[in-house]
Amino acid sequence: MTAVKYDQGADGIVTLTLDLPGRPMNVLHPDLTNPLSDAITRIAEDKNVKGVILTSGKKEFLAGADIDGVVQITDPAVAFELAEQFKKLLRRMEKLGRPVVAALNGTALGGGLELALACNYRVAINNPKTQFGLPEVKLGLLPGGGGTQRLPRLIGIQPSLPLMLEGKTLNPEKAKQAGLIHEVAADADDMFAKARAWIVANPNAVQPWDDKKFKWPGGDSKSPANAQVWAIAPSMASAKSYGNYPAITNIMSCVFEGGIVDFDTGCEVESRYFANLVTSQVSKNMIGTLWFQLNAINKGSSRPQGIEKSTVKKVGILGAGMMGAGIAYSSAKVGIEVVLLDSTQEAADKGKAYSANLLDKDIKKGRQTAEGKDAFLARIKATTSYEDLSGADLIIEAVFEDRTIKADVTKKAEAIIGKDAVFASNTSTLPISGLAEASERPKNFIGLHFFSPVDKMPLVEIIKGKKTSAETLARGFDYVQQIKKTPIVVNDSRGFYTSRCFATYPMEGMTLLAEGQHPRSIEMAGLQAGMPVGPLAVQDEVSLSLSLHVLTQTRKDYAAEGKTVAEHPGVAVVEKMCNELKRPGKKAGAGFYDYPVGGQKHLWSGLAQAFPLQAQLPQQELIDRMMFAQANEAAKCYAEGVVEAVGDTNIGSIFGWGFAPHQGGALQYINAYGLEKFVNRSKELAKKYGERFKPAAILVKMAKEGSTFNA
Ligand code: NAI
Secondary structure, eight states: OOSEEEEEOTTSEEEEEEOOTTOSSOOBOHHHHHHHHHHHHHHHHOTTOOEEEEEESSSSSBOOBOHHHHTTOOOHHHHHHHHHHHHHHHHHHHTSSSOEEEEEOSOEETHHHHHHHTSSEEEEEOOTTOOEEOGGGGGTOOOTTTHHHHHHHHHOHHHHHHHHHSOOEEOHHHHHHHTSOSEEESSHHHHHHHHHHHHHHOTTOOOGGGSTTOOOTTOOTTSHHHHHHHHHHHHHHHHHHTTOOHHHHHHHHHHHHHTTSOHHHHHHHHHHHHHHHHTSHHHHHHIIIIIIIHHHHHTTTTSOTTOOOOOOSEEEEEOOSHHHHHHHHHHHHTTOEEEEEOSSHHHHHHHHHHHHHHHHHHHHTTSOOHHHHHHHHHTEEEESOGGGGTTOSEEEEOSOSOHHHHHHHHHHHHTTSOTTOEEEEOOSSSOHHHHGGGOSOGGGEEEEEOOSSTTTOOEEEEEEOTTOOHHHHHHHHHHHHHTTOEEEEEEOOTTTTHHHHHHHHHHHHHHHHHTTOOHHHHHHHHHHTTOSSOHHHHHHHHOHHHHHHHHHHHHHHHHHTTOOOOOOTTHHHHHIIIIISOOOBGGGTBSSEEOOTTSOOEEOTTHHHHSOOOSOOOHHHHHHHHHHHHHHHHHHHHHHTSBOOHHHHHHIIIIIHOOOGGGTSHHHHHHHHOHHHHHHHHHHHHHHHOGGGSOOHHHHHHHHHTOOOOO
């Protein structure tokens, strides 16, 4: 079966229907591009063909490059050739001398959109779910099929840059406004009718860049307006990315250089930058984790097998504070009926008002309507009555972090809900198996650890208690996916996975401060490492007082078990900041930073006196200490079975606490560094700075065996 169906109509118009056998989506695979190339040859040789319509036999048009193939490439010459071959095919198509129309029945991303851009005209069915864009940057790549050359020549250099640098996707209406497509159609019939009509009306269509009278919309790279852009855009981009994303630099280079040369030279320039990225460690890291491992998670790799998929119709949320309010919003957003319970009606209403606020913001941005808002809010019942929980499939407890209060609300809710309802706690620190002791049905008890702010954060850490059943885990997993978040599954232990590893980052930052490193160097090292926020700033956000509270609780728990805690040297800084300097964090307006009302936050000038400067370490030493601390802890969690899957460990680190995405997550960081090198450097750091850097036993073993962390 061929992947390209060739149908010639009585009007001389050939419809090429792309339908790659055995795949749910069309991708740029030789099984598709070879027959497409043959079809182009056939058309070129048949003078009776009046025009061509390119469409897809699948739900979507074409999803992009075949990532399975791209990730295998290690030789830049091979990557260069791959890009050149595809571009040659597109060039032959746009130089057929016959009008070619892309009839976009669904999403066209990356290479799919590049194929469409090589058509003379683009008409799309107006389905708001359809997406058009060039998102290659998100995997550390660039559009290597002429996208960096055609798009700027089509819509202008300035408007094209954010589309490629941020990998934004647009629905058909927005794509039309942006100039990516020409026309929208009501349905498939309308789309084909419009495509045919255009072909008939434009028998001599030529691509703008092949037209002798071609003028760059908004000017080429040398035009005064664009010269200004090129003077500042690269520095703005590297101020954000700290040079960690070569794709950003390469995309800008393609567009800039493409803007001073002819189209075909620009295309060749693009292939060279593409080859550089395909073989880069950053794209390997990002593809491995953010493509393969994330897809596996989304397909349920950590979900118990053989249990029927479930959906939640009604969720009861106990505690309408910051977390409860956010969970209510995320649940109602996907159509779930929500009961939001607090101890006073005022507190419950306040929790519901959180959704109203977010919806108002959406209305202002044109993303929500007044009727939509009303319907959304009608799904949330703010209450103090446990009776309202009747019929809920799932309860999520988000009251104060206090065992007694949690036990009390568990009992009250269980008295009302059905025997098979799932009960989840959003605790951030209390072991789930302990909380489950308050439950009559510990099999149905689980941890669903959300992150703040819930409406923005993509991850939920699912915690299995000692007695949690496989069915409860599957149902928790299904709910997390139902609210369109990514679930990772972890076993019950102190700090679970994400909180435990995350803490090593600010702790190392604070240790460096105590050792007399300049706070600005410390913050900069975090950002240079690829973390979204510096370690001191993030500690301020979390609040030093909360960390102190958790520490005190941990000390108590250990003492009760007759153990002592091996304390991190950063703890002394937390205590000094809270107890002595009375600077408990951002909420109080005073932490490592000052937060002037209405002004910009800045490092507190008193730090110089509180933590006097000593000899400064090389910046790379700071970076290594922060990254090794996190990665080593993640390896320990994996070895201890706190987190069972490599994919969950990597994705959890990026989505949960912002571990440098270009490194592909905490374990991939170790892979890319090299196991043996990592172990040796860890030993070096341990000797200089303390036992906490001693490499996890699993790493020493893996280094000896020459193995890596594989999903
Ligand atoms: P919060 O203090 O904003 O909200 C707690 C709410 O529970 C308050 O509205 C309070 O009135 C209500 N509440 C207290 N006792 C109650 C009772 N007996 N019956 C009904 N409602 C009661 O706290 P937040 O930040 O929302 O945290 C809630 C839970 O989520 C805690 O277990 C916390 O550890 C956990 N968590 C917090 C995160 C955060 O970033 N704040 C992140 C992840 C988990």
